[in-house]
Amino acid sequence: MGTAVGTVEDCREMFEGSAQTSVTPFSPTNPIGNPVAYKLVRVSGDGRLVPATDEEILEVNETDMLIASDACQTVGYLATDEGNLEVNETDMHIASDACQTVGYLPAEGIPSRLSHVESSEGLLQSDNVRPYTDQYYEEMLQKVEQEERLGNVHGSQVPSTPPDANIQFSNEEKFIKEDQTHYEALLQEPISFASNVQNECNLNQSDMIEPCSNAAASPKETALSEAAQKPDFSRVRGEICLDDLPIKALQETFRATFGRETTVKDKTWLKRRIAMGLVKSCDVPATNLTIKDNKLIGKQEKSSVMTNVVSKDMGDDVRATKPKEAPSSTDHLNATDHYYASEDYSSEQRAAKRVRKPTRRYIEELSETDEKRQNDKPMIPSKDQRSSEKPEVRSISVSSGKRVAVTRTVSLAGSEIEVPYVSHVRRSRPRENIMALMDYHSSCLEDRASPAESNFSLTPSQLNNEVVKRDLVVESTSRPVQREFATSDKNNEEHILSVVDQDMEPEHIDSSGNSSDDMGLPITQGGALRRKHHRAWTLSEVTNLVEGVSKYGAGKWSEIKKHSFSSHSYRTSVDLKDKWRNLLKASFAQSPSNSMGSLKKHGSMHIPVQILSRVRELAEKQSLVPR
């Protein structure tokens, strides 16, 4: 946090002209027309730095880090000065949220590049491991609020960090519009604050929990670790005093913060890294939201400084975590809003957008698209439209958050499969099928010993496809065996029945397979989804149906099913209804021509004329005397 807007500005001057390639300056610096430049490189697989291609540069330039990273690219920024480093780190913060490996390298510190990259990964890791609850964010928010008040109270002429953040933010807004005029005006403010911010930091250091002067490695470390454990804003702030710590202490702190050693000796880097870690640990989800939800925010983060990131992001976090509370969020920001109305406005805008609940369709799409990152923190379903506006910025957190709730792992015969909760896994029937399948599978291995059947043992993953084959095999095997399958295992009914139906009294077959589920199983072959289960209606069934209709009336399908189809459990009321519908159709279709329409087109069932007549009869009766 010791880094303020001013820092960037100041440093810029120092490194003026050091730019190697003047490309893609970020918004904050670009408008300024400052010579600050970035060298865009890409970290190839073997760790080498490859100069970015024009295309890549363009990409980064036009979109932003997030998008670039979204494109699954590993991008390394070679910063040419401190200011850039600052910005880049912030960026990294963003990019890392997208689960990308991004390395930002200060030009001067080539030797430490790898370290940087490496740590960035460490950062990612630590981030991914920390789940934060909404509650937590609320707490944080409150703390921030307190901070703000404090700052406003005893630092009238010394703007507290939060307001500063706002300034930054409003600046950002302007930049986006590329409004030079506004820019000029706004520029003053950040700069003027720069030194103040620094002072502020110092003040904090002495005032706050962590007297900097006192800052010995051990106390700091404990405090930090504590902070990491249960993030406390005040402590995070105390962080600022890292300035006074010796490198060694910083390294210690780094370790405490990230849980890993570091050999980096760059004090500045360490400080930032640590601060970053803490900050990030607090707004991981936020960044996600922010970015995905609103591009503006993402940019803001880039240009913003530590302090800004902390205060601002926290606000965002809370907002993000609280779907409906446009008001509450703004409330929190009110203290600062007084300073800049523009900020207030923009924030409200954002808040409003976030409130909108994702459509079901959207969620589905997300869950299908976003394969990875399903273990992200529970986020909020706030984003949506934004994503619709910028599809490229695949919603990260939302989807992820959503996904957490919407995904589930289904274990099928030993193997676990990730299934989006909305995935259209057949309802009711399908599950039974699977069960049947599993049963079959086990029985296959255990009970069945016949050679022909033994080779049916399938691996769960193959099950589906295998089943198809097996079906075919079964069909070609001996009848007796078929029977067995038909009864104990109910997958292959389609084939079996088609065969059996011809030469057996359907009724028998039905009763045999009955009570349990006789469903076929979902068979997928070559991507085509065959009809799950098909069981031709037998004459007796039709008769039963007709009788049932005559007894209970058409429409009382459940009744009919209950009474007339007690032995045919596989016929659902819907089935009955459908069949009746078909019968009706058939009966009326056949009647006009002749009374001998006993045979229907293909090989489908022979429906005796009498039955059809009866159907028509009933139909007319029913229509006359509606239920």
Place this chain on the structure above:
DNA sequence: GTTAGGG
């Protein structure tokens, strides 16, 4: 959970 209808 049922029904009614469209696919």
Place this chain on the structure above:
DNA sequence: CCCTAAC
């Protein structure tokens, strides 16, 4: 038969 909207 499947899938859904309405009940």
